[in-house]
Amino acid sequence: MTDDRKPMIECRGVHKHYGDYHALRGIDLTIRAGEFFSLLGPSGCGKTTLLRTIAGFEDISDGAILIDQKRMDEVPANKRPTNMVFQSYAIFPHLTVAQNVAFGLRRDPRGKAEKAALVEEALAMVGLRGYGNRAAHALSGGQRQRVALARALILKPKVLLLDEPLSALDRKMREQMQVELIKLQRQVGITFVLVTHDQEEALVMSDRIAVMFEGEIAQLDGPEALYARPANRRVADFIGVMNFLPAQILGEAGGTVTVEVPGLGIVELPDRQVSRANPDDAGPTIGFRPETMTLVGPAQTHSQPRETSATIDEVVYYGDMTYYDLRLDGAAAVDGKARPVRISMRNVFGRDVQEVGTRTRLAWSPGSLVLFR
Amino acid sequence: MAKGGLDAQARQGYTLIAPPFLYALLILAAPLLTILTYSFLTDGYLEVVRDFTWANYVQVWTDPIVRTVMLRSLMVSALVTLVTVLLAFPVAYYVSFLVRPEKKSLWLFLITIPFWTSYLIRVFLWKVILGYNGVINSSLTGLGIIDEPLTFILYNVNSIVITLAHAYAPFAILPIFVALEKIDRSLLEAGRDLGESRAMTFWRVTLPLAMPGVLAAVLIVFIPTIGDYVTPELIGGGKIPMIANLIQVQMLALDNRPLGSALAVTAMAIVALVSIVFLLINRRFLKVRS
Numbered sequence: 001m002t003d004d005r006k007p008m009i010e011c012r013g014v015h016k017h018y019g020d021y022h023a024l025r026g027i028d029l030t031i032r033a034g035e036f037f038s039l040l041g042p043s044g045c046g047k048t049t050l051l052r053t054i055a056g057f058e059d060i061s062d063g064a065i066l067i068d069q070k071r072m073d074e075v076p077a078n079k080r081p082t083n084m085v086f087q088s089y090a091i092f093p094h095l096t097v098a099q100n101v102a103f104g105l106r107r108d109p110r111g112k113a114e115k116a117a118l119v120e121e122a123l124a125m126v127g128l129r130g131y132g133n134r135a136a137h138a139l140s141g142g143q144r145q146r147v148a149l150a151r152a153l154i155l156k157p158k159v160l161l162l163d164e165p166l167s168a169l170d171r172k173m174r175e176q177m178q179v180e181l182i183k184l185q186r187q188v189g190i191t192f193v194l195v196t197h198d199q200e201e202a203l204v205m206s207d208r209i210a211v212m213f214e215g216e217i218a219q220l221d222g223p224e225a226l227y228a229r230p231a232n233r234r235v236a237d238f239i240g241v242m243n244f245l246p247a248q249i250l251g252e253a254g255g256t257v258t259v260e261v262p263g264l265g266i267v268e269l270p271d272r273q274v275s276r277a278n279p280d281d282a283g284p285t286i287g288f289r290p291e292t293m294t295l296v297g298p299a300q301t302h303s304q305p306r307e308t309s310a311t312i313d314e315v316v317y318y319g320d321m322t323y324y325d326l327r328l329d330g331a332a333a334v335d336g337k338a339r340p341v342r343i344s345m346r347n348v349f350g351r352d353v354q355e356v357g358t359r360t361r362l363a364w365s366p367g368s369l370v371l372f373r
Numbered sequence: 374m375a376k377g378g379l380d381a382q383a384r385q386g387y388t389l390i391a392p393p394f395l396y397a398l399l400i401l402a403a404p405l406l407t408i409l410t411y412s413f414l415t416d417g418y419l420e421v422v423r424d425f426t427w428a429n430y431v432q433v434w435t436d437p438i439v440r441t442v443m444l445r446s447l448m449v450s451a452l453v454t455l456v457t458v459l460l461a462f463p464v465a466y467y468v469s470f471l472v473r474p475e476k477k478s479l480w481l482f483l484i485t486i487p488f489w490t491s492y493l494i495r496v497f498l499w500k501v502i503l504g505y506n507g508v509i510n511s512s513l514t515g516l517g518i519i520d521e522p523l524t525f526i527l528y529n530v531n532s533i534v535i536t537l538a539h540a541y542a543p544f545a546i547l548p549i550f551v552a553l554e555k556i557d558r559s560l561l562e563a564g565r566d567l568g569e570s571r572a573m574t575f576w577r578v579t580l581p582l583a584m585p586g587v588l589a590a591v592l593i594v595f596i597p598t599i600g601d602y603v604t605p606e607l608i609g610g611g612k613i614p615m616i617a618n619l620i621q622v623q624m625l626a627l628d629n630r631p632l633g634s635a636l637a638v639t640a641m642a643i644v645a646l647v648s649i650v651f652l653l654i655n656r657r658f659l660k661v662r663s
Contacts, residue, residue: 077565090563094581104567
């Protein structure tokens with residue numbers, strides 16, 4: 001990813017107060033031109049508030065927002081070079097599809113025929129060619145969303161803001177729209193800023209993701225970095241599944257931290273696998289993703305440097321995948337119980353699903369571990 | 374089996390609506406039919422002669438006095454409707470958009486307070502306020518702003534409009550308020566987002582979506598005011614009768630019940646016609662929202 005694209009949206013120390021409630025706590029953020037950027041976080045983390053301040057629907061209490069290098073302090077929503085796809089789509093119920101799409105063209109000096117051609121082109125772009133005369137209230141959820149997209153994109157904004165646009169769709173439709181949105185974004189080259197609480201959606205669609213908790217950005221990174229090297233325990237827990245095991249730090253020398261993890265043994269971790277941004281005092285913790293470790297049968301060989309024995313506690317079968325909850329031999333007990341770790345295995349041909357209670361071996365590499373301290 | 378079940382359900386439905394239906398038939402349909410019948414009968418001295426005639430309708434439709442009064446009634450109630458709806462809209466808009474949600478019911482409650490007093494008393498109070506020696510005139514003369522009492526505020530169309538607009542304001546505010554409440558607020562943000570100012574967003578989004586409420590308010594105010602009897606009698610000083618006063622005179626004072634009935638039926642037909650026009654317009658707006 002090249003970083004030489006010019007900044008499109010800059011947030012500098014943005015604060016937002018609602019009375020006593022501090023919704024945004026000093027957001028510093030640069031979104032580059034042409035980027036597909038996501039704001040990800042649980043509900044109430046301030047991601048929608050941030051989007052609405054960019055759109056101009058909310059004033060900011062402190063700081064500055066720049067769009068295309070211009071300060072937006074005094075610019076009202078209707079004069080900003082942004083357009084929004086609302087969570088409810090906000091399709092005007094008293095207008096037809098074509099009238100909805102043409103809504104923002106009123107002051108466009110072009111002629112009627114030219115505008116009609118633009119509308120048809122915009123509808124074709126979102127796969128609704130020929131739907132112009134339909135009444136807006138007769139559309140399905142997916143079609144409404146497409147109309148909302150066409151209505152915003154026809155104005156060729158510098159930034160398209162999407163407020164949880166897929167949350168109202170069913171799973172199949174959602175996955176289809178994710179792919180379509182990515183293609184559309186590449187086609188039009190407009191900066192997309194997506195707000196979502198669905199980490200999978202953010203990972204699938206974005207160039208970069210800002211993970212937000214309680215009005216602050218916890219981590220800003222590309223999807224792979226975010227998944228593989230979460231900045232802190234909270235981000236790790238929010239993005240995907242991560243196993244956490246208590247650890248004890250034995251020593252630190254020459255850019256390497258040596259830790260002892262009950263159940264896994266002693267490992268040496270280079271600095272890049274160590275996350276130091278953990279304000280909570282849960283003590284040092286080792287984290288790893290379910291797919292980074294492999295179950296190995298009694299007669300099987302493997303090429304991983306480390307091996308641990310364990311007992312299968314629970315088996316959850318998903319069709320393409322099986323999740324195993326394992327009790328590691330020698331694992332530390334929390335509240336009198338050994339905390340199980342979750343391992344996922346792809347159900348490839350020839351691999352049998354193991355049974356509960358089976359003794360098994362677990363092959364892994366220290367390279368897949370992250371230390372939170 | 375299914376058919377039998379449906380029949381039982383239908384029977385139950387009919388049983389349920391039978392009492393109110395009979396009641397409505399008795400006190401609404403029967404008098405209406407009587408009036409309709411009367412309007413085709415001949416007037417004798419102090420009695421109604423049972424001879425069929427079109428004469429009453431011929432007289433109603435040709436008499437210049439009837440025409441003047443009918444047109445005045447239409448004009449006055451159109452004016453009342455216009456003033457009422459124009460004044461009610463900002464109030465409804467304010468309560469719906471600017472009053473905090475938890476305060477809305479209090480506001481609606483306050484708006485209905487005029488109903489706590491009898492209609493007659495409210496009309497009479499306006500006479501006290503607008504009269505020759507009324508509140509307005511005596512204050513203005515007392516302050517030395519005017520030398521003699523204003524006369525254009527009582528016993529004329531202005532005073533009727535003022536009184537009726539006040540009396541029917543809640544009837545206009547409530548349907549407009551309901552229509553405004555139903556508007557998804559994100560539509561207004563979408564209007565702004567697509568480049569329109571607040572005023573243009575109001576014109577292109579809020580107003581069209583509020584139209585069903587506005588038209589309902591128009592009907593609710595227009596229909597009763599055209600037949601209003603008390604206000605022209607008290608506030609108009611009996612000098613500027615409207616159609617209801619004319620009907621009353623024919624029915625009771627002159628004891629010409631057939632002519633009075635023909636007047637009533639004609640007025641009813643005109644109101645029905647106007648209402649149908651508004652209903653048809655409203656259907657266009659309502660179709661969109663279903």
